[in-house]
Amino acid sequence: MATVSECATPIKGTHMRIIALDACGIPVTGSSGMVVVSSGFVQVEREPDYEDGEEFFERTASGQPCVNQKDDPTLKRMALTVQMCEVNVSALSYVISARELTTGTPTTGTGFAIAEGNPTNRYSLEVWQEVAGAGACDASGAQRYVYWAWPNVGATQLGSYTIENGRSTFEFTSETRGAGATWTSLIGADYLPAGETIETDEHEVFNITTAAPPTVACNPTALAA
Known part of the structure; x- marks a missing residue:
C-alpha cells in the first residue's frame, strides 16, 4: 500500500481534447x-x-430467512453528457458521425449534415480542471491540474437544442468502452505517472499532474505516430 498520497480539490474545467479513434x-x-x-x-x-x-x-417453510445474499454490482460503462457553448464544426461533426460541409482552399469546415442511421465514429475525450486553494501548486511551485480521460468513447446521440432569446447549447451523450491497446503511448503518456499504462478493461482515468494542458485551437491537427 502507498504511504504517500496526492490530495487535490478540483474546480472548474479549462480544456477539453477530442481525438479520433478507429x-x-x-x-x-x-x-x-x-x-x-x-x-x-x-x-x-x-x-x-x-x-x-x-x-x-x-x-423456510416457517417463513424465516434461509438464504439472504446478493452479488456485487458490475460496472458496465460510463455515460457521458457533454454541453458545448462553442460549436467546433470539425470536432462535432466527427463526434456525432455527421457529414462535414466544407468549402475553399484550404478546405474549411463550415457546417454538417446529419443523416439517419447508426453512429459509428469513436473518439477519446480528455478534460483538465484547475486545483483550488492552497494545493494549486506543488512544493516546487509548479501548477497542478486534475486530468480526466475517457480513452474510448462512442455510441453518440444528439441531445436537445433550443433556439430562443438566449444562449444555445449543443449537447450530446456518449458511452465508454475499454481503452485501445495503444492509447497510453499515443495520447495519455504525458499526463500519467511514468511507467503507467491504461489497460484495455479500464474506461476512465483520473490523475493529478503538473503537466500543462495542450493549447486551445479551433483548427484540427493531426496526431503524430
Missing part, C-alpha cells in the same frame, strides 16, 4: 486523424452505469 479504439495518426482542443464547453457530466448483482433470497 473502430477498435486505436488513435488514428497522420492526415486521417483529428485532434481538437477546446475551452468552449459548459459541462461534462459522467454517470456510471452499473448492473445490479443477482439477489438470492429464500424463506
Whole structure:
C-alpha cells in the first residue's frame, strides 16, 4: 500500500481534447486523424452505469430467512453528457458521425449534415480542471491540474437544442468502452505517472499532474505516430 498520497480539490474545467479513434479504439495518426482542443464547453457530466448483482433470497417453510445474499454490482460503462457553448464544426461533426460541409482552399469546415442511421465514429475525450486553494501548486511551485480521460468513447446521440432569446447549447451523450491497446503511448503518456499504462478493461482515468494542458485551437491537427 502507498504511504504517500496526492490530495487535490478540483474546480472548474479549462480544456477539453477530442481525438479520433478507429473502430477498435486505436488513435488514428497522420492526415486521417483529428485532434481538437477546446475551452468552449459548459459541462461534462459522467454517470456510471452499473448492473445490479443477482439477489438470492429464500424463506423456510416457517417463513424465516434461509438464504439472504446478493452479488456485487458490475460496472458496465460510463455515460457521458457533454454541453458545448462553442460549436467546433470539425470536432462535432466527427463526434456525432455527421457529414462535414466544407468549402475553399484550404478546405474549411463550415457546417454538417446529419443523416439517419447508426453512429459509428469513436473518439477519446480528455478534460483538465484547475486545483483550488492552497494545493494549486506543488512544493516546487509548479501548477497542478486534475486530468480526466475517457480513452474510448462512442455510441453518440444528439441531445436537445433550443433556439430562443438566449444562449444555445449543443449537447450530446456518449458511452465508454475499454481503452485501445495503444492509447497510453499515443495520447495519455504525458499526463500519467511514468511507467503507467491504461489497460484495455479500464474506461476512465483520473490523475493529478503538473503537466500543462495542450493549447486551445479551433483548427484540427493531426496526431503524430
